[in-house]
Amino acid sequence: MDVFRLVREFLTGETAADRIEEELRHLDNAEVRIALLGRSGTGKSSLINALVGERVAVSGVVETTLKAQEFNVNGLIFVDLPGGGTTRFPFDEYLDTVKVALYDAFVLVVSKRILESDLDLYEELKRRTGKRIHIVRTMIDQDIENAQHDGLSPELVLPRIRQDLESKFGVSTGYWMVSNRHPEKYDFPAFCDSLLEDFDEVRRDKFIFAAQAYTNEQLIRKREVAERHVLLFSGMAAVNGFNPIPGADVVTDVAILVKMNQWILRCYKLDEEHMKKQLKRHPLSSAQVTLVNRLIAYGTREFIISLIKRQAGRMTGKEIAKWVPVVGQMASAGMGFALTRWMGQDLINQCEKASRTMNAAPHSKSHNQSF
Ligand SMILES: Nc1nc2c(ncn2[C@@H]2O[C@H](COP(=O)(O)OP(=O)(O)O)[C@@H](O)[C@H]2O)c(=O)[nH]1
Ligand SMILES: [Mg+2]
Structure with missing residues (x-):
């Protein structure tokens, strides 16, 4: 408009x-709904908090129950679906063919260790949604710190992690290597840009309005x-x-x-x-x-x-x-x-x-x- x-x-x-x-x-009145999936402890809550610049989701606690949580910050809505592993949650409850249409973007959050169940989750998500899945790899700050400690060049860290992800999930999707502690650095800003591409004009405005x-x-x-x-x-x-x-x-x-x-x-x-x-x-x-x-x-x-x-x-x-x-x-x-x-x-x-x-x-x- x-x-x-x-x-x-x-x-x-x-x-x-x-x-x-x-x-x-x-x-x-516009709303943006972003679905976040990933195992407990991968940094989903921290990612939400970093995106909106405030502490809306509790981070650092082990999720014992598989319960979806919704966070609405000025119309930007995150749905935290702590699935993964052997359970079929969140697909049967939250991501059946009808409900998939409710989401404007899908984000799979992974951290250092990629398990077979992460790959299954990704495949199923791709199949169910037919949409692009953003894969966010968190805790990059720790990888950089470790590399420095080990006398390795920090410049090599990101390309290596990318290669590793591509060898596991394939090259046909977007990977974003982020630190939720430094949302101004690494791929965090590029991740936000790429989310915007999934939205129509009104939702784009809404995201920009509500995000930090x-x-x-x-x-x-x-x-x-x-x-x-x-x-x-x-x-x-x-x-x-x-x-x-x-x-x-x-x-x-x-x-x-x-x-x-x-x-x-x-x-x-x-x-x-x-x-x-x-x-x-x-x-x-x-x-x-x-x-x-x-x-x-x-x-x-x-x-x-x-x-x-x-x-x-x-x-x-x-x-x-x-x-x-x-x-x-x-x-x-x-x-x-x-x-x-x-x-x-x-x-x-x-x-x-x-x-x-x-x-x-x-x-x-x-x-x-x-x-
Ligand atoms: N250093 C670092 N720690 C992180 C990052 N993301 C999350 N964490 C920490 O990892 C732990 C688990 O994160 P949380 O957001 O609760 O994961 P969730 O279970 O997927 O919601 C918490 O102690 C966070 O502070 C990150 O990018 N860098
Ligand atoms: Mg959490």
Whole structure:
């Protein structure tokens, strides 16, 4: 969907207002379902946690029961199917011919030791789904460390492991050698890219929205998705007649801005709920705490109103035209649109900057830890 065109058509009266709302709802309601299979202890839970950048699945415990577990993080749903071995679970219960269609991607997780049962699991999975299976080999950090310890060249480690996997599973699938402890390294980012290829446009956006961005490329992608959303929210603001008058003291309905800003904060994992959880595990520096507190404020009504009061007075017709060339001549819709867009862009910029700071120094020590 060309969101920019949609918004332009709406603003010039060529398309109905509810198309904007529909598109936004469509994106909001989308779900991505990823099935993860593999023996206990291979790193499935850790992989889920690394993908979303938070601890949703408990790792490091031996799974004694074969029970599927579902984790839903902002619409990105992981189904952990701890099968393998001699049991026919999860196929009979979870991956029969009908239910296979429920999943958007299939991931087989393996670690150092590949057993005959892993190969059987793979064959059966391939046969049942008829789809590409991503094979993720975890704990690469340990292999590298061992190689270094043994005086072997770490550069040889990945090609060797790949060869070994190819000799077992065949060459017709994708292998990703990852460390769940370093999701910014090795094949982890490439694994995320390759998952995206399995999704349609809406699910692609959803995955990018809900997954943690560790690399520069991932941040660039997040920005693209966030900017498209801001455009839609700005259209919604115009639809709803959000029209702050420059200089006036009254601000009417800011509900859409609150919603937009909270969406952006969630997209960058800088929302209050996420940060509170993170803080329990990783202390932030006091500078980071100040930064996060400032960003979280953007999701509140009071802060938005004060920001609008300051900004609306400053915005001239010319500035509105600059921000939104397509609505330059439509002053009434333009003001609400332009202000929303300006605020969204501003928050995206700040969140991106904060993400870069956090990625650069994720575990720095600190004292003052409250939001
Ligand atoms: N060093 C290292 N340890 C890992 C990695 N992935 C998982 N682990 C550890 O291996 C253990 C089993 O992982 P877990 O995610 O619980 O596996 P699951 O049983 O498949 O869900 C835990 O102690 C994890 O911390 C990895 O990529 N590198
Ligand atoms: Mg687990």
